Amino acid sequence: MIFQNDPYLLELRELLDSNEDRTLSPLATRSRAALRRHPEEKTGHRQSFSVDTDRILNSRAYTRYIDKTQVFYMIANDHITHRVLHVQLVSKIARTIGRFMGLNEDLIEAIALGHDIGHPPFGHDGEKLLSELCLEQGLPPFHHNVQSALYLDRIEREGRGWNLTLQTLDGILFHDGEVHCEELHPFRARDFARFDAALDQRADNLPIEQTMPMTLEGCLVRFCDTIGYIGRDIEDAIELNLIRREELPPECTEILGNTNGTMVYRLVVDLIKNGCSDDRIFFSPDIAATLGKLKKFNYERIYLNSVIKRGFDDIRNCYRTLFGSYLDDLHADRRRSVIFIEFLDRMDKYYLDANPPAAMVRDFIAGMTDDYFMAQAALAGCRVPVKQVGPLVD
Numbered sequence: 001m002i003f004q005n006d007p008y009l010l011e012l013r014e015l016l017d018s019n020e021d022r023t024l025s026p027l028a029t030r031s032r033a034a035l036r037r038h039p040e041e042k043t044g045h046r047q048s049f050s051v052d053t054d055r056i057l058n059s060r061a062y063t064r065y066i067d068k069t070q071v072f073y074m075i076a077n078d079h080i081t082h083r084v085l086h087v088q089l090v091s092k093i094a095r096t097i098g099r100f101m102g103l104n105e106d107l108i109e110a111i112a113l114g115h116d117i118g119h120p121p122f123g124h125d126g127e128k129l130l131s132e133l134c135l136e137q138g139l140p141p142f143h144h145n146v147q148s149a150l151y152l153d154r155i156e157r158e159g160r161g162w163n164l165t166l167q168t169l170d171g172i173l174f175h176d177g178e179v180h181c182e183e184l185h186p187f188r189a190r191d192f193a194r195f196d197a198a199l200d201q202r203a204d205n206l207p208i209e210q211t212m213p214m215t216l217e218g219c220l221v222r223f224c225d226t227i228g229y230i231g232r233d234i235e236d237a238i239e240l241n242l243i244r245r246e247e248l249p250p251e252c253t254e255i256l257g258n259t260n261g262t263m264v265y266r267l268v269v270d271l272i273k274n275g276c277s278d279d280r281i282f283f284s285p286d287i288a289a290t291l292g293k294l295k296k297f298n299y300e301r302i303y304l305n306s307v308i309k310r311g312f313d314d315i316r317n318c319y320r321t322l323f324g325s326y327l328d329d330l331h332a333d334r335r336r337s338v339i340f341i342e343f344l345d346r347m348d349k350y351y352l353d354a355n356p357p358a359a360m361v362r363d364f365i366a367g368m369t370d371d372y373f374m375a376q377a378a379l380a381g382c383r384v385p386v387k388q389v390g391p392l393v394d
Contacts, residue, residue: 009045016047025102027279029215035166037153037192048165049106055162056114060367061151065116067369069123071233071303072240074311076387080236083123086228087113093268094224098217100272101281107217110164111171115221118147120366121373122315124303129319130366137327137358140201147366149173149199155363159351166192171218173199174211175225180292183282184219187212219281220271227267230294231260237302247301252294255286267291311385318377318384323361325380330357338376339364 017032024030034048046054056062068083091112098108120126120142131142149172153161170190187210190198198210213219237243248258256263270287283291302308329337335345343364344352355363368376378384 005041005043010042012045013042013047020104023102024104025216025276027216027276028101028103029107029167029217031104031106033167035192036163037166038163040163047106049104049110049168052110052162052164052168053106053113055164056110056117056152059117059152059156059162061117061156062113064367064369067371068116068119069121069126069370070229070236071123072236072308073122073125073315073370074385074387075240075308076389077240079239081229081232083116083119086232087116089232090115090221090224090228093227093264094221097224097268097271098220101216101220101276103217103220103276107167107171107215108221110168111175111218111221112224114152114164114168114172115148115175115225116144117151117172118144118149118366120144120147121368121370125309125312126315126319129316130323130362133319133323134358134362139356139358139362142362142366144366145173145175146199147363148175150363151367153199154354155351155367158346159348166190166195167215167218170195170214171221174213174218175222176211180226180288180295182285182288183280184212184222185280186215186219188214190214216276216279216281220276223271223281223283226291226295227264230291230298231256231263233298233302234263235260240308242305242307243301249293249297252290252297255290256294263294310388314383314385318373318380318382319365321380321382322365322373322377326361326364327357330360343367 017030020028020030020032029049031047031049036048065084065087066082070081070083070086072080091109094108094112095105098105120130122129124144127142127144134140134142149169152164152172153169156162173195190210194210213222234243234248238245245258256266267283267287270284271281274282274284282288326337326339328334329339330344334340339361344360352360365373374384
């Protein structure tokens, strides 16, 4: 039998850690630099960020990725992207670039696989609905990146969290791929105190520099979040007849191509060529400008298109009904409510003492898959929209 503290395994781990000084860029994050909120004894063969990846993969929240919307939430089509595929694509793209830059691939993988765990049912539209309800209850606005970090640090494992490294949690919190930037440079001065402060204030009103990840690995994942979705969402929209390939902006396709494959390739190559030797990761000016135009096209033609929002009014009502119902159940201490049975009954006393009822409802709903949300809404008497089968038509 091989035990966790087997000297041979520990020696192998030390060898891997030592090899990083020879194989990684001087600006890369070393596994030995990993910081945990609660120090742990070094055991086994796995390096610190590899342990983070395994913990994320084995989290309950990661399992629920399988039925989390990426963009198209009321369409039954097995060939469009769901959240679980998106994070895998981001991980693969970022690890490829990281290998050429000499960055820590284990840290890249952990951040990439965990970055969207906090997405509520129905993607960014659901995020907006949940944020409205949070504000009405005196909670901070809801941000999925914040919720991702909260889940892994304070909610998973009955409220004890996974004790992930600061570097992984930081990359997840500051991964915001929706914000368009030409370059990213790490804010290396962050520690757990600054991380907690940013988490508690929902990263609002921070100076731009302080919303940057603390590592180059985190900066890379933030860029690759965009690379992972920009062309893939276009392919999904074409699959659903929402747009046609020839409608893509010519000034964008001339530089990035007109397929997801060419877009990913050209964006990846640009980052690799630019490198990270001056402690930043950046797109060339023409590539950055073109990517910004393509994002604008996606927002106007895909993300804000009313055709893909059929059933949204019903979903809005479902959100409001479930939030109010669960809040009433908590105030009335209805122990047979699903929020107790499926969530609170297994939570640690620390979580129960640290969170007001509205925050508990937020955390429960945010963790739901789309189908589970719909099933609970139907049980609550809500009119539940039916997913459309086949291509989208006006």
